[in-house]
Amino acid sequence: MRLIDSHVHLYPSAIALDPVAWAQTQGEAHWARLATRRRRDGGPVQLFPTVDELMHELDAAEIDRAVLLGWYWEHASSCELQNQFYADCIRAYPDRLSAFAAVPLAKRESALATVALAREQGFAGLGELSPHSVGGAAARRVLPEVLAAAGAARLPVNLHVSDPIARKFAGWVETPLHDFVAWAKNFPETTFVLAHWGGGLAFCETGRALTNVYFDTAASPLLCDASAWSRAVASVGSERLLFGSDYPLRLYPRTNEGTGLADFAREARTALSASDLALVGRANAQHLLGLRQ
């Protein structure tokens, strides 16, 4: 079965050609720390492919569609640059790409304007957002307004969540799980996607109780062993999970110099029963994106 990848990042050439220099001139130090990190073996943690390279990898992994997610940029100008690029991408590949808009949480007016215009600009949701990582107190003040507006506009919101007991790395930010639980409960009309297995919420009772929440599987091979798939299905159910890679992160850095996207698709196909895969790998995303099944 052909899959939908619900968690992909891509960057315009202005960023991808020289990410370090770009981040320096734009004041995006937090992103640079994460995206240009090197592994202990000297290899990069992620690659910077073009949209054509993404297409090629989607084909090789038998993935029909990718959902391009924005980044939690520190500056509104970076959000604009990425959103403009994504708008071009989905216009060029309407059958293969959907996109979520980056939202400049620290700038209230720009944040709300981005949400208000998202639908007509072709975006299917908002995120990946991380109010813990950037924007400080201002971002957390604006977030409730953004979540309410997203609910009213039927725009799902993808939030970055890290597992509180995971191995820490440079640029790692604490994202207390009770914050996500509170947001999901306070905004029942808003559909949430909590990334990276919801930082572990996908494996527990607390996560199961959040009925307006999906959990994606982004970066799973770097965070969990392959038992995560069956544990999450048993905990929250396959109708609440979304196959997502975190492309172009290198998912199997010890065995694969590339992104490992095809290996990850294979891992999902192996770990899940056919009926669970049909939901996690495809139907749930179609439902979330409002696509025909």
Ligand SMILES: [Zn+2]
């Ligand atoms: Zn993330």
